[in-house]
Amino acid sequence: MSYQFVEEHSSAYKVQWGINEVLYSEKTPYQNLSIVDFVELGRALVLDDAVQTTIQDEFYYHEMIAHVPLFTHPDPRDVLIIGGGDGGTAREVLKHKSVRRVDLVEIDERVIAACKKYLPEISCSFDDPRLNVIIADGVEYIKRPENEYDVVIIDSSDPVGPAIELFSKDFYKDVYHSLRPDGIMVAQTDSPCFNAKFFKEIFFSISAQFSLTKAYLVCVPSYISGFWSFTLGSKKYNPVEDYRKEPVIATRFYTPELHKASFVLPRFIEELLK
Numbered sequence: 001m002s003y004q005f006v007e008e009h010s011s012a013y014k015v016q017w018g019i020n021e022v023l024y025s026e027k028t029p030y031q032n033l034s035i036v037d038f039v040e041l042g043r044a045l046v047l048d049d050a051v052q053t054t055i056q057d058e059f060y061y062h063e064m065i066a067h068v069p070l071f072t073h074p075d076p077r078d079v080l081i082i083g084g085g086d087g088g089t090a091r092e093v094l095k096h097k098s099v100r101r102v103d104l105v106e107i108d109e110r111v112i113a114a115c116k117k118y119l120p121e122i123s124c125s126f127d128d129p130r131l132n133v134i135i136a137d138g139v140e141y142i143k144r145p146e147n148e149y150d151v152v153i154i155d156s157s158d159p160v161g162p163a164i165e166l167f168s169k170d171f172y173k174d175v176y177h178s179l180r181p182d183g184i185m186v187a188q189t190d191s192p193c194f195n196a197k198f199f200k201e202i203f204f205s206i207s208a209q210f211s212l213t214k215a216y217l218v219c220v221p222s223y224i225s226g227f228w229s230f231t232l233g234s235k236k237y238n239p240v241e242d243y244r245k246e247p248v249i250a251t252r253f254y255t256p257e258l259h260k261a262s263f264v265l266p267r268f269i270e271e272l273l274k
């Protein structure tokens with residue numbers, strides 16, 4: 001182990017990672033990008049000193065952000081991913097045979113290039129002909145489509161830099177309009193442990209648009225606190241009742257039982273979201 005990397009949640013809470021090797025590093029027009037090989041959890045994408053994904057636990061996050069909405073919608077055909085430049089969410093979405101088009105809107109083309117080279121296990125679906133990569137700001141892109149998507153997945157970085165507006169009320173309003181009348185959106189919504197106030201605000205911003213809004217929880221070891229949230233907004237289907245119970249794709253984390261169980265919230269979170 002030659003280096004240490006410190007991920008700082010605040011001046012009072014930091015996570016120290018041992019690094020075998022820094023494989024790549026660049027300052028892009030949007031953020032500092034690194035690909036590192038951690039002693040624990042292996043190769044990883046790091047943006048602005050925040051761990052985004054590691055090859056050993058990426059499937060916890062990518063399977064749960066993708067399959068929960070895709071197994072709730074009965075026939076997902078057109079899917080939009082905002083962010084997600086590592087390709088992990090697209091890889092999972094494209095496992096669904098019903099899906100005929102995935103638009104992936106990533107602001108930073110350098111993230112895609114670096115992940116294609118150094119994280120091929122995660123970025124392996126960029127050559128799928130159903131995937132259209134659009135290099136653009138998701139906030140601007142989402143203003144155009146009307147009734148176009150069955151599922152919109154917001155796989156953004158944390159609310160800093162170019163991702164701040166991806167957590168705004170106006171953005172969720174535009175997401176709502178981009179969806180068909182039975183559409184579903186899901187967003188990664190941070191740690192309910194360390195960022196409870198933010199998580200609550202986002203939940204209410206999404207529920208201001210969608211008749212059904214539900215948070216679900218996953219443990220992602222490489223994220224600060226491990227405890228991570230997603231928030232789903234739906235125009236019609238209830239992810240706890242309407243999900244398909246016999247998925248026919250290969251998964252390592254997602255199961256139909258876990259799909260349902262992940263919506264069972266600890267009491268303090270139920271209280272927070274009242």
Ligand code: SAM
Binds near residue numbers: 111161
């Ligand atoms: N799984 C990760 C997490 O929760 O830490 C997020 C994955 S990821 C690679 C997030 C991506 O969102 C980054 O590649 C970043 O460039 C992209 N992004 C940030 N702001 C964006 C915006 N306004 N429009 C489109 N993509 C954006």
